Amino acid sequence: MRLGLMLALFSAATFGTSGIFARSLLDAGWTAGSAVAVRVGLGAVLLAVPALIALRGRWSALRRSLGLMGLFGVLAISAAQVGYFNAVQHLPIGVALLLEYSGILLVVLWMWAVHGQRPARLTVAGAVTALAGLVLVLDLTGGARLDPIGVMWGLIAAVGLAGYFVLSARVDPELPSIVLASGGMAVGAVLLFGLGAAGLLPMRFSSAPVTLAGLQMSWLVPILGLAVVAAAVAYATGIGAARLLGASLSSFVGLTEVLFAVLFAWLFLDELPTVLQLVGGVLIVGGIVFVRLGMDRTVDRSAERKADLPPVEAAA
Numbered sequence: 001m002r003l004g005l006m007l008a009l010f011s012a013a014t015f016g017t018s019g020i021f022a023r024s025l026l027d028a029g030w031t032a033g034s035a036v037a038v039r040v041g042l043g044a045v046l047l048a049v050p051a052l053i054a055l056r057g058r059w060s061a062l063r064r065s066l067g068l069m070g071l072f073g074v075l076a077i078s079a080a081q082v083g084y085f086n087a088v089q090h091l092p093i094g095v096a097l098l099l100e101y102s103g104i105l106l107v108v109l110w111m112w113a114v115h116g117q118r119p120a121r122l123t124v125a126g127a128v129t130a131l132a133g134l135v136l137v138l139d140l141t142g143g144a145r146l147d148p149i150g151v152m153w154g155l156i157a158a159v160g161l162a163g164y165f166v167l168s169a170r171v172d173p174e175l176p177s178i179v180l181a182s183g184g185m186a187v188g189a190v191l192l193f194g195l196g197a198a199g200l201l202p203m204r205f206s207s208a209p210v211t212l213a214g215l216q217m218s219w220l221v222p223i224l225g226l227a228v229v230a231a232a233v234a235y236a237t238g239i240g241a242a243r244l245l246g247a248s249l250s251s252f253v254g255l256t257e258v259l260f261a262v263l264f265a266w267l268f269l270d271e272l273p274t275v276l277q278l279v280g281g282v283l284i285v286g287g288i289v290f291v292r293l294g295m296d297r298t299v300d301r302s303a304e305r306k307a308d309l310p311p312v313e314a315a316a
Contacts, residue, residue: 004244008253011238016260018230020212020268021222022085028219029206032085033196037203038223040077041189043231047182054176061174062183069180072167073187077235080160082192082201083153090150097258099154101134103161104251110166119294126290130255133283136276137258165251168242177243181235213268252291255284 018039025035055062080100087096108127111117119127171180195201210219242250259281 001245004241004250005253007237008241008245008250009256011234011241012254012257013260014229014234014237015254015257016264018226018234019261020264021225021230023269024210024212024222025206025219025226028208028210029204031202031204032089033082033192033201034203034205035226036078036081036085037189037192037196038205039226039231040081040185040192042223042227043235044182044185044189046228046232047178047185047236051176051179051182054178058174058176061172062179065172065175065180068167068171069183070187071163072180072184074191075160075163076167077184077188078160078191080157080164081188083155083157083160087150087153087157090147091154096150096154096157098134099151100157100161101255101258102131102155103158104165104255105131106158106162107165107251110162122290122294124294126252126287126294128287129290130252130284130287133280133285133287134255134258136280136283137262162251164238165242165254168239169246169250171239171243173243177240178236180239181232185231185235214270249288249291252288255288259284 022032022035026032084096084100087099091099105127108119108123112119168177168180171177192201196203207219209216210222211217212222238250238254241253244250245253262277262281
């Protein structure tokens with residue numbers, strides 16, 4: 001459990017760096033589609049050799065997982081990232097991010113509706129507490145007009161985020177996490193570049209210098225940051241965490257990405273967090289604790305019920 005939590009937090013931290021890298025590219029003339037496509041494409045290439053090494057003797061697991069890997073590339077990679085970046089074009093960034101992270105509620109509903117894992121009261125309390133903290137961390141202000149197109153893209157991102165956690169937890173246990181990450185990003189890159197070639201996804205690239213953390217540098221620096229840190233490392237560790245913690249808990253720990261994003265914006269962009277954001281961070285951590293306690297009680301009750309059943313029924 002400790003390893004899973006460490007991986008989940010590390011994944012959230014690396015995902016949280018994507019904003020500072022992406023902003024420098026977008027300000028230099030890149031489109032969201034081009035930044036995402038290059039990010040996941042290079043990430044897939046970087047993980048290809050380690051993935052092949054990890055696959056030795058496990059080719060049957062790869063064959064069994066091809067369908068899930070393709071779905072992971074479409075939902076968890078393409079839909080989540082393209083949905084979010086397009087939502088930002090129509091909505092305030094805080095509203096767009098809140099819409100995307102509403103996907104954690106979809107995870108709980110999915111596990112309840114499909115797998116019969118009814119959330120405990122503490123889990124529900126954790127969900128409400130964490131989302132309340134997220135609202136404070138995002139420092140949302142009233143009066144913003146919600147563009148229906150932006151809301152639609154934000155909800156698409158939410159579905160993609162929920163798919164990320166659910167699919168990561170369902171992958172064949174014999175398939176290494178790094179293989180799912182590399183394969184999923186490869187599928188996502190092919191899909192995104194294909195949509196760009198067909199004119200369905202705007203793509204514009206630029207070799208002009210970028211400004212990152214107040215310094216002017218080559219565009220290769222944020223590209224490598226997005227590909228290595230915010231893609232290859234982030235997805236590999238995140239999938240590993242979901243397999244160790246399960247979809248529900250890993251999705252709530254993933255909320256800490258917002259805290260890390262605020263921290264990095266403060267350190268590199270001089271965007272200081274407010275008191276409300278700090279209070280929100282405490283609420284998010286408290287919500288994760290509630291979810292964890294709720295899941296423990298649910299597991300304990302399930303174990304007790306199985307222990308009370310005759311051997312044949314318990315085995316079923």
